[in-house]
Amino acid sequence: MIYAEHLRKEFKKVVKEPGLKGSFKALFKPKKEIVVAAEDISFHVPKGEILGFIGPNGAGKSTVIKMLTGILTPTSGECRINGKIPQNDRKNYVKEIGAVFGQRTQLWWDLPLQETYLVLKEIYEVDDASFKKRMDFLNEILELEKFIKSPVRTLSLGQRMRADIAASMLHSPKVLFLDEPTIGLDVVVKDNIRQAIMRINKEEKTTVILTTHDISDIELLCDRIVMIDKGKNVYDGSLHELRENYGQTRELVFETDKSSKLTKEQFRKGLNPNENDLVIENEKNNFKVRFNSNKIPVAEMLSYALSVTKVKDISVKDADIEEIIRNLYRQGEALNE
Numbered sequence: 001m002i003y004a005e006h007l008r009k010e011f012k013k014v015v016k017e018p019g020l021k022g023s024f025k026a027l028f029k030p031k032k033e034i035v036v037a038a039e040d041i042s043f044h045v046p047k048g049e050i051l052g053f054i055g056p057n058g059a060g061k062s063t064v065i066k067m068l069t070g071i072l073t074p075t076s077g078e079c080r081i082n083g084k085i086p087q088n089d090r091k092n093y094v095k096e097i098g099a100v101f102g103q104r105t106q107l108w109w110d111l112p113l114q115e116t117y118l119v120l121k122e123i124y125e126v127d128d129a130s131f132k133k134r135m136d137f138l139n140e141i142l143e144l145e146k147f148i149k150s151p152v153r154t155l156s157l158g159q160r161m162r163a164d165i166a167a168s169m170l171h172s173p174k175v176l177f178l179d180e181p182t183i184g185l186d187v188v189v190k191d192n193i194r195q196a197i198m199r200i201n202k203e204e205k206t207t208v209i210l211t212t213h214d215i216s217d218i219e220l221l222c223d224r225i226v227m228i229d230k231g232k233n234v235y236d237g238s239l240h241e242l243r244e245n246y247g248q249t250r251e252l253v254f255e256t257d258k259s260s261k262l263t264k265e266q267f268r269k270g271l272n273p274n275e276n277d278l279v280i281e282n283e284k285n286n287f288k289v290r291f292n293s294n295k296i297p298v299a300e301m302l303s304y305a306l307s308v309t310k311v312k313d314i315s316v317k318d319a320d321i322e323e324i325i326r327n328l329y330r331q332g333e334a335l336n337e
């Protein structure tokens with residue numbers, strides 16, 4: 001369904017030296033620098049899969065999505081979606097896909113939402129019966145009714161995002177590209193959006209590529225993840241395997257008595273951890289202890305900490321996706337070798 005083969009995208013950036021002289025120089029004799037936003041990215045997505053496309057900030061995710069949607073042309077490499085090369089057949093291609101860029105709306109700012117959908121209906125040539133059915137479905141999950149008569153510019157972030165999601169699904173696309181569709185949303189709206197993605201995928205076998213920094217999105221929706229960093233693939237596989245291999249970091253936060261402290265030396269004495277398996281950060285009386293639970297079981301860590309210091313409160317955190325990515329990157333690209 002979706003093939004991305006060795007995608008590479010370079011941008012030319014004008015570098016300006018400081019000061020007025022620099023400005024003139026940049027104007028008349030611009031010095032250009034090449035930024036490699038995506039170096040070499042490859043992956044395949046079969047029909048009906050929801051793929052989590054993740055990686056740290058600046059990894060190149062949005063750049064890749066823009067190439068897949070045909071907004072950008074790759075410097076080299078190729079992508080093929082449903083047998084089509086997006087850049088070659090843009091007019092027909094856009095009818096088969098839907099896209100949401102969470103950071104920026106795709107909707108017309110001054111048009112009431114309802115009219116926006118009518119315009120899209122014409123552009124995508126959706127017949128009346130399908131349109132009605134679709135709007136009912138989207139209204140039901142995304143609760144658009146309350147603001148469907150308002151101009152897009154007056155919508156709150158959560159309303160706007162629901163409106164964008166609905167717009168991307170209106171023409172029953174075969175493929176959906178969702179670049180951070182849950183960014184900045186409250187739990188209820190996040191849930192609405194996840195439901196919409198889940199249902200359209202189940203009921204119509206829509207293939208979805210989803211970019212997010214929220215691991216719950218991935219856990220709830222994705223069969224598989226492709227992780228990139230610095231423009232290159234770092235991981236391709238199930239979330240389960242990722243957790244098994246790299247997600248064993250746990251974080252305990254201890255609030256201690258004023259007089260008590262937790263130090264690495266204390267832990268070294270009692271638990272003898274490897275350098276990379278234990279990190280302690282502290283702010284006043286809060287001590288954040290991050291450790292590899294494969295090496296030091298959580299129970300052992302807890303009982304040891306309680307035995308060496310006066311603890312007032314404890315909280316436990318799972319490794320978040322950024323943490324897993326960091327660990328994965330530190331440990332190299334071993335899995336793909």
Ligand SMILES: Nc1ncnc2c1ncn2[C@@H]1O[C@H](COP(=O)(O)OP(=O)(O)OP(=O)(O)O)[C@@H](O)[C@H]1O
Binds near residue numbers: 012055059063
């Ligand atoms: N038009 C552009 N011109 C110059 N550099 C760009 C351009 N677009 C992106 N970049 C650079 O390419 C790199 C990748 O950017 P991209 O937006 O694809 O990252 P991302 O993975 O989507 O990050 P985030 O999680 O922050 O959204 C960044 O270093 C960015 O500054």
Ligand SMILES: [Mg+2]
Binds near residue numbers: 062
């Ligand atoms: Mg991005």
